[in-house]
Amino acid sequence: MLCSGSVCGEVRVWSLPTSTCVGCFQAHLGSTEALTFLKEESMLLSAGSDHTLQLWSGGLGCSVTTLKDDECEQEPPQKKLKSTRSESAAVCVAVNGDFAAVAYQHEGVKLFSLVTGEKVWNTTETSVQCLLWITLDPEKTEPELLLAGGEDSNLRAWKKKEGEEGMMGGLESVGMFTAQTGTILAMAQNTTYLATASDEFTVALCLLSDKAEDLASEPHATLRGHTGGVTCLAFSPDGEKLLSGGKDQALMVWDVASTPPALFKLLPHAHGDWITGCVWTPNCVISSSNDGKLCLWDLEVGQHLKEISWKRPLLSVCSLEQYVMAGCSDGALHVWNWDTEMEICHIAAHKKRINHCSLLPNTDEEKDAKAEDMTVFTASDDGTVQLWKPFQVEHFSTFQGHSGAVHGVVLKEEGEFLSVSEDRSLRCWTWTTEGPRSLRGAVTALCFHQHDDMVLAGYESGLMELWQNHKVICHKQLTNSPIAAVCSMPNSQFAVSYLKTLLVDVWKLVWSKQRDTVSLVKVSTHKVSQPVVRLIYCSTLLGITHNATIIEPLRPKEDDTWSCQGTNWTDRVIIRGISHNDDKSIWLVGEEDTKITIGFMFVMGPSTLNYSCFSSLVMEREEEEKKTESMMTAAAVDNGTSTAGVFSVSVYVDYYLHSERTIWSQKQKNVCHCLLTSIS
Structure with a gap:
């Protein structure tokens, strides 16, 4: 390089x-x-x-995010465990919109949000070998069911829970059916058929119209010809041909548009070992194998066009335009230009073998997807799923x-x-590489821990860091959305809100017995109706939205209303600062039509926000001062004194709440945030 x-x-x-x-x-x-x-x-x-x-x-090769269940990050047990659980291998991935389903060798299926990277649902019924989102109704654009093929030869189906927004509420089972005997190793779909591949040498074709009426309906046809387990399936772009590869080292092309479906082309010795994957391109098909080769085929004449060789087994393959991506047994993701046979990059994606690689689908039909902007999933024996940008650097x-x-x-x-x-x-x-690889963008939120000499820092990338004595002692990628606000709470807990996600999460700092290491453990998640841009704890957790509505994020949905009825600032005042007066009251500083507005709120406790006391006053400026056109960007209050920072003119404004005097002092730099504190 x-x-x-x-x-x-x-x-x-x-x-x-x-x-x-x-x-x-x-x-x-x-x-x-x-x-x-x-x-x-x-x-x-x-x-x-x-x-x-x-x-x-x-x-080349930039890591976007990692999908991993963090259930192992719990509070230390009182007694030492006799054994520890090893990571279950991630076998394959299936994507539907902003959600990815991941199959694990011994832990069933887990559903992750691609926005936050968090697990939202899981089932542990059986060991799963393959996953596929299918659409039963051809008039619908979004997949309806998630299918999982297991070692017990059964296919299990789930759908989105009724009444839930998106899939944040998880999935619910709709049944189970059997199409053939043996472990189900692969699945594929066109507009007519669901195809399933078995370790018992067969491919079953099920009519989607039959499955829409009765999930347990019998297969329409069973394709026989392989002399080993069938490991991979792929429909042609027009849906009329089905490509299958198996442990017998053979590639077979089936004409599924004919009645009945029949074998169209046989390539009996396509590879020197198991065929692990197959994919269609505009001009040919590509197959991968344990023999370490990618082979390109012209199926019309059954001719081998070219091959790309590697020194280790290639276990999965996907393709976009002239590029082909393959996952390797040593944990590397390789990208080649199959037209020129040139390797573009190889990424050390995992420490253990890659079982599956696939492309993130382009859901924006109005935007043409460029191959250089592709995102690739990799699922590995190390128990993680990684998302990569192969043509970008980190x-x-x-x-x-x-x-x-x-x-x-x-x-x-x-x-x-x-x-x-x-x-x-x-x-x-x-320099060091021990820091978080995903740290990108500006610091968007800061918070001092209540009792310790620690600072919590939230980033534009969704990363959270915990600083103590000038060094990072803990970090965690909370989400892919920018962190909007962080607030310290009792019992070593803190609340976090996000700019692009309607959630407020409560996290806890959990120390080891020796207090030499600390981890972040999620306690709870709470949905909100608007993004929360500020958080403060005052006998209860309070959140402030863009339109100056004050809410209680921790209050249950069914408990009356979240909005604070005691303020008249909603949709009128832009809140620029918020600070404590004492444990049960807070100061607020806002801007309304270039006027500074001061608010004071007394909060009696949880679920009492509607009955809390709120009062406010407006500070007027002299006529000469009003001629200065500037926008306030930050403010703070302490002991009855307000300090405000303004944009472009770069002025500090001190308003004394108990007098009408206004003091201006010129500064040289713009003010983005204000903080009043005492220094001894």
Whole structure:
């Protein structure tokens, strides 16, 4: 792999065997001055004329998120357990909209939200080998049922719970049926048939119209011809042909448009070992095998066109346009251009073998999906499902400190490097890969822990960090949505709200017995009707929405109403700041038509918000001061004094609540947040 920088700040990634550019990304705002690889070429350090150094992954392949059940992260038990549970292998993935169903070898099926990455439902009925979302009604665009094929030869079906928004309420069982004997290893669907493949050498075709009337209806046809278990199925784009591959090393093409369905083409010795996957492309079909080969076939003439060889077994395959992706037994995800046979990248996706890889479907019909923007799922024996952007690089961190262009970097020793700049300084930096890989974007929420010297930081990427003594002691990817607010609560708990998710979560800090490690454990999740942009705990948890409505997120839905009827600020005032007066009262500072509004609320306790006392007053400015057009962005109140920050004019405004005096003081920088505190 070769990387090169340019005067426009772009870095290009090159394949040396073919002398071809396989990717590019914007590294700096100015020219890229220097590049060097770190940690056995797994990391790339770039230096730019924009005075910064940037740390990137050493090649293409960006991790988007990880789907993993966190039930193992519970409070430490009182007694030491005699044994620990090993991770159950993730076998396959099936995606429906914003949700992904994952099959596990010994733990059934779990449903995850792709927005938050959290588990929303699970069943542990049997060991599942394959999953498929199917549509029984051809007039419907969204899949209706989730099917799971198990080792007991049964197919189980679930549907979305009635009355639930999306699938956040989970799924409910609608029945079970048997199409053939033996373990069900693969499934596929066109507009007419559901095809299932068995370890007993057969392929069953079930009419979807029959299944819509009676899930237990008999198969329409059974296709026989394989002499080993059938491991993979794929319908042609027009739905008239069905491709099957098996443990007998054969590929078979079936004409399912004929009556009855019949064998169309036989390739008896397609590979030297089990066939693990097959997929159609616009010009050919591709098969993968335990023999480490990807073979391209012209099925019209039954001719082998070309092959791509690897040194380890390839266990799954998927394709988009001219690119083919394959999961390997060593945990790597490989991307090739099958037209040129050039490897684009190989990603160290997992530490154990990849059982399944598939593409994230394009749900936006108005937007043309580009192959370079694809997202690939990988399911592994390590018990996790990863989402990857194969054509993107991963950004780890930015190093700032130089006041001039950085012209050179060199590795000093493990974990340290040197940089030299136009500012005539030589600097030594420390870097580590132990930090959270998913840390991206700005800090969007901060909160001090109530009793300890710790700070909670929420990020635009949905990452939460816990800081103590100038270092991160714990981190967790809570969601893929930006974190809007964080609030400390009693009993080492804290509440979190999100900008793009109508949820408020309560988390708890759980320490080990030696108090040397800490983890974040979710306590509860509460749905809200609007995004909560501010949180504060005042004898109960209070949330504030964009339109200045004050709610109790922890109050049950059926308990009267969530809105606070004691305020008249809703849809009128933009709340810029909120702070404690004491344990049962709070100050609020807002803006209404360039006027500053001060509010005071007394809260008696949980479920008493509608009866709490609220009062407010408006601060007027002098006529000369009103000529200054500026927008307030932040405010704080403490001991009867209000401080407000304004945008563009950069002014601090002090309002004394017990007088009519207004004091202005000029500053040089914009104010985004205000905080009043005492310093001893």
